[in-house]
Amino acid sequence: MTTTARTRHFSFLRSAMSLARVSLFRQRVPITVLWMLSNRCNLRCEYCCIPSREGKELSTERCLSILDEMAAAGTTRVGLLGGEPLIRSDIHEIVTHAKRLGMMVQLYSNGYYVPKKLETIKLLDGLFISVDGPEDVHDLARGKGSYAAAMAAIQAARPHVPVFMISVVTNRSRRHLGYMAELARANDCLVTFQTVTKLGDLSPDVTCLELNDQELDEVFLELRMLRRENPHVVTSEAFIEKVLNRRPDQPRDHYQMGSIKCWYGKALANIDADGTVYTCSSLIGIEQGLNLRDSTFRQAWDHIGSTRCQGCNITCGGEYNVFLSLNPSAVKNVVRILWRVLRS
Numbered sequence: 146m147t148t149t150a151r152t153r154h155f156s157f158l159r160s161a162m163s164l165a166r167v168s169l170f171r172q173r174v175p176i177t178v179l180w181m182l183s184n185r186c187n188l189r190c191e192y193c194c195i196p197s198r199e200g201k202e203l204s205t206e207r208c209l210s211i212l213d214e215m216a217a218a219g220t221t222r223v224g225l226l227g228g229e230p231l232i233r234s235d236i237h238e239i240v241t242h243a244k245r246l247g248m249m250v251q252l253y254s255n256g257y258y259v260p261k262k263l264e265t266i267k268l269l270d271g272l273f274i275s276v277d278g279p280e281d282v283h284d285l286a287r288g289k290g291s292y293a294a295a296m297a298a299i300q301a302a303r304p305h306v307p308v309f310m311i312s313v314v315t316n317r318s319r320r321h322l323g324y325m326a327e328l329a330r331a332n333d334c335l336v337t338f339q340t341v342t343k344l345g346d347l348s349p350d351v352t353c354l355e356l357n358d359q360e361l362d363e364v365f366l367e368l369r370m371l372r373r374e375n376p377h378v379v380t381s382e383a384f385i386e387k388v389l390n391r392r393p394d395q396p397r398d399h400y401q402m403g404s405i406k407c408w409y410g411k412a413l414a415n416i417d418a419d420g421t422v423y424t425c426s427s428l429i430g431i432e433q434g435l436n437l438r439d440s441t442f443r444q445a446w447d448h449i450g451s452t453r454c455q456g457c458n459i460t461c462g463g464e465y466n467v468f469l470s471l472n473p474s475a476v477k478n479v480v481r482i483l484w485r486v487l488r489s
């Protein structure tokens with residue numbers, strides 16, 4: 146077994162132990178931290194306004210010490226995103242340090258810098274590349290040439306790391322779910338979907354791109370059919386059922402769509418590009434988080450423990466939430482994904 150494969154097995158084992166602390170022993174542990182390392186980005190996608198945000202990034206030195214503090218608090222998985230995380234010149238140091246601490250590290254990228262940063266990519270436990278559909282549909286949403294860059298990134302990274310495509314479903318791209326499933330099969334990677342959402346001040350008004358109720362049903366019925374016939378589609382059956390059986394009229398105190406228990410703030414946290422810790426990215430600008438320039442990660446994590454979120458309608462956190470609730474079919478789905486990842 147290679148050293149990379151051994152460290153991957155070790156990271157998964159540590160994550161499983163932290164999960165047991167949260168799910169079985171009801172402790173509050175920041176198992177997964179989603180960290181927006183930068184607002185900077187080379188693209189201007191139609192549903193995202195992160196690149197137009199201001200705010201100073203954390204220094205390399207502070208990023209590394211935050212990783213130490215996160216490890217001490219029990220974090221076993223970090224998701225690096227942005228903006229475009231590979232735009233940071235110190236990304237290799239950050240990923241190397243997280244791996245040294247035994248964390249599972251996954252990185253979300255538009256793909257542009259992947260071929261040039263393969264040494265960093267090789268260290269990851271998973272690389273998520275955004276692909277929204279066929280070239281014309283993708284480029285219309287994300288900019289000319291961005292589909293070709295995403296495909297080149299997948300080709301370059303695939304021999305070294307498990308690759309996931311992450312696809313934003315809008316009322317334009319919703320007709321191309323079958324295309325995405327076949328693209329994942331052809332490239333031997335996995336594909337996951339998230340519906341376009343208004344994400345606080347991270348996105349513009351996306352009303353004209355959103356799915357209406359009927360379209361949401363059609364999308365998730367098609368995903369249910371696709372995942373049954375194509376193992377590269379990894380949206381879980383559990384999450385699909387939750388969306389199809391959503392109860393939007395139910396009280397939403399800490400429940401998404403009136404039906405999914407939310408684990409953000411109990412097992413998940415979000416760090417904004419300026420270093421502020423929030424319960425989740427939908428609460429940026431709403432919740433008063435502490436900033437890691439003048440607080441430790443532990444202090445900031447304890448601080449968000451008091452947030453009482455009124456719930457939301459988003460689907461992107463849904464997969465984490467059904468899994469952390471130990472829904473049997475969601476757990477089975479994660480085991481299926483891990484099996485593929487560990488074999489690759």
Ligand SMILES: C[S@@+](CC[C@H](N)C(=O)[O-])C[C@H]1O[C@@H](n2cnc3c(N)ncnc32)[C@H](O)[C@@H]1O
Binds near residue numbers: 195273339
């Ligand atoms: C914020 S981006 C950061 C990583 C990288 N720049 C990228 O585009 O993959 C993380 C994911 O969120 C998606 N995203 C951005 N704005 C969104 C929105 N308003 N609704 C749903 N997903 C969105 C992106 O397409 C991407 O897959």
Ligand code: SF4
Binds near residue numbers: 187189193194195287
């Ligand atoms: S979705 Fe990603 S690639 Fe597109 S503008 Fe936002 S941060 Fe940049």
Ligand code: SF4
Binds near residue numbers: 428
């Ligand atoms: S906005 Fe949604 S995902 Fe975020 S904390 Fe509230 S219920 Fe959870």
